[in-house]
Amino acid sequence: MDQLFNRKYIIQGLIVLIALILLGKLFYIQIASDKYFINANNNALRKIYIYPARGVILDRNHKILAQNQPTYDLLVTPNQVKPFDTLSLCQIIGIDMVEFRKKLHKATVQSRSQASIFQKLLSVETYAALQEKMYNYQGFYVQKRTIRYYPDSIAGQFLGYMQEVTPREIEKYGGYYRLQDYIGRAGIEKSYEEILRGNKGVTYMLYNAKNVAQGSYANGKLDSMAKSGEQLISTIDSRIQKLGEQLLANKVGSVVAIEPSTGEVLAFVSSPGYDPNKLVGSNFSKNYKEIWANPYHPLIVRPIQGNYSPGSAFKPLDALIALSEGVVDVNTTFNCPGYYIAGNRRVKCEHVDGNISLRRGLARSCNTYFWNIFQRLITKNGYKNQRTTYEDWQNKVRKFGIGDTLGLDFPGEKAYKLFRKADYDRMHGKYWGYSTILSVGIGQGEISTTPLQMANIMAIIANRGYYIKPHIVKGIGNSNKIDPKYTVKHSVGIDGRYFEQVIDGMEDAVNQSWGTATESRLQNIIMCGKTGTVQNNRGKNHSVFIGFAPRVNPKIAIAVIIENGGYGGTYAAPIASYLTEKYLTDSLSGRYINGASIKQYMDDNLLPALKTAERPAKLKNKADSLKADSVKSKGKTPPANRATSTANRQSPNAIRQTPIANRPTPTANRQPPAAHATAKQ
């Protein structure tokens, strides 16, 4: 062995060393870093998405409320565009050359080699015109997708609308959505988004270095089929929903109807409303701006966001608690001289009823009677313990679903308020008692509810003591399975017999000549109800009616609120009457209420002329909006006075002390009196 033999090891060592360096680098690019793997997939793999049909929304009788219609997006792959007659394309899709260049530039910036949307939501007609000439426009192609169509144009706020996803939502939903996808943004479209949307299908396509498709990846093993969204059977009855919207046209207000035995919401009217078809397709932003600028705020979902004191509609609840607490019984009477003395205050009420018991007190909506029982309720443990007694009392009220949300399967539900002892302590210090908070006893003051909560109170009374949480969906796909929380009975803890005693009074309110809600009376059906005439700081009283029908085995509980509509009997009770009739008999008898036909109620306009152009700056704050409206209308004299026509009407209520002639009701669109005089004959 010569001495140079050792050099063998140097050379072999060098070989091993370099092999290890290569291996180290391989380890880095193949295992330690996934940058290359991701880049490789970005290079060659393209996900082609297949959009499923969105689930159809039906009403409770399987009538279609929301369906799909095809629309077309024009896509462009900038590096495939060859020079062509741009003007003809511009003419077909209705843009000018400046915009064309802008859009093409935007697409180029986004990606040269991948398709992006050039023009969204082309109509079928545009698509047809485009398709004929498509071969001229290399690099452009059309992708079909669907948008919503609402055949009846009803229930806008209920159905909601869809909008492009925001980057935040993309993150929130873990990458299901991509930019330019649509997502339910309001209403049922939002709350049931995940059921309605279905699941996108994905096809992995391979593209070679020249951006030519080379077929599917891995024989389609990773591909998934699009799964259509499931249909939703909502609880809405489109017949009364539609009628409700017609009756509330040109009025601010809300109707909520509930099937008491199931908690299903039958009607969900929010007025003023809008045609849901306006918030679809290419005119979305224009129409949205317009709706948003409406001073009466159609985008407020009044059934769950409207903030109303229950007013006299609270009285049945008051009576129920008084009876179950034993502070009064059906025979207890109070004297009503037309006012009530609370401590050293004298509070006027609207009518003189003399000695009055519960049944008549309810029918007559006698404030004095209810102030008396409120006094007894709060002072039953002695005057010193009024504050703690109040706390007990309000807890009982809360069981009726006041002061908290009802958990509707719908976004944006409000709780509104019912004061606790601590709240009053903060407001009045330690020295307050029933007389301080007297207005709460008749549903005014520090108590406010949504129309849904009011309707739910009626459902509780109709059910004689329990409710099922209101909900808007009764079936998904072909099954009738719903969230089990919407089948649980929530008891209010008051004995059934007290309910019958209260219902007696509510029946009288509608069906006896001395009742205050006679406008809601129905033929052959015993309706039980209660009017409310709610004082508020926005101008004229709100017209409120709550009730249910029929008395035995009730099918519908309803709450109607017409803002600034005056007495409960003026608008709310007649509207409730028509809706109940329609729902229970599926027909309208064409009867007149208060001497006016259903057509006249529909035509009545309680809205001062819409002046969208000069929108006061502070209206931008939604909370202030309604206040500002009423301030505006206060200064004006009503355009017409309905009193002129009431002379011709047969009032069914002789005893009624409400001076009909003084009811100032703006009736801008009302027909002349002669017209319905003839119609009556």
Added chain:
Amino acid sequence: MQQQSNRFFFNVDWVTILIYLALCIIGWVNIYSADYNPDKVAEFSFAADYGKQLIFIITGLILGLTILLLDGKFFSVFAPIIYGGTMVLLVAVLLVGKNIGGNQAWIQIGSFSLQPSEFAKFGTALLLARYISTFNVKLNSLRPVLICAAIIILPMFLIMLQPDAGSTLVFLSFMFPLYREGLPGSLLLMFWGMVLLFIVNLFFSPLVLISSILLLGGLFIYNNKKKQQKMITIGLITLAAIAYLFVAKFIFNNVLLKHQRDRIELILGMKTDRKGVGYNVIQSKTAIGAGQFVGRGFRQGTQTKLDYVPAKKTDFIFSILGEEWGFIGCSVVLGLYVFLLLRVINMAERQRSAFSRVYGYSMACIIFFHVFINIGMAIGIVPVIGIPLPLISYGGTSLWSFTILIFIFLKLDSNRMGFI
């Protein structure tokens, strides 16, 4: 006769032949994968590249067998003639060769083309072995070193004229057999020092470099202040290094061609170029990286199959391997090469004749150089120099030349007992 035949087969190193076959098959599988088209599964075409490669492998084996059957002394005796023959071919290619992609490197014979530079490798190896094995040649004196250098530089010069930088650089691998045979290590160190200085020169300003060289030289001189002889040597080296800086700069800027400059700058990270020269490397790295640990699987590579990687069957075939067989596949192939090289070197050391030993080292180092440069460029640690991955890359000439290279050594090795 019978006895001789048995001895012959007994003496051939079958392990090397198995590794050889394994690498050929791995190469063929990857070429087949690149050609594979799911729409035309049934037909096996000899017109396609995988079909041609199969023919190349089979003819290569016949070639190898022929070599084994030749007389053991044939190669040492005919070495000068073989060398001369390949040099003639190298001249011929400059005159009558076919120009593909800017390189005048191919001689067209019938339907396929030969690349003489591939054959020049074993021609040079043979002559070098012959010369060094001559009695009395010692590589620690100037004359033999210059003669060896001349043997190596002649083909380099001819290939440079094509111009084919990659094949030219391969001849640098002869440095290692020369080193083994006694070339002073300081010469090698000097060479690599020059390469290093060349690279550093591109990054730093001359002022910084000159001052640091002076500082370093000063330190060495200070360390050896008692030994006048050494001080003078170090002083001279320092001055030579400074002079070299300017020469290197001049060569880089004025002698190298634009695309060569680009490639060097790119690999040193001085430039980024996603579309031009850098595209190949980016795509190749992406493909290899996409393989991850176990690879995408046979015929499942997307980068390579969909033409993102250029020259995927020839110079960048390692990217198919990397993408479809992952880190595991790469490690296995690298392991096979390393095993082959270490084994060949061990075998070279057991030869009685210097001729066989020098030849064995030459062959190992040529293969090593190819493997290192080819894989290195595919994963982006050496510049893009277009040389094939031995036995794996598509191409007849390359496969045959490596076959000849290996089988000559196997023949020499099987005869090692016969030489005294």
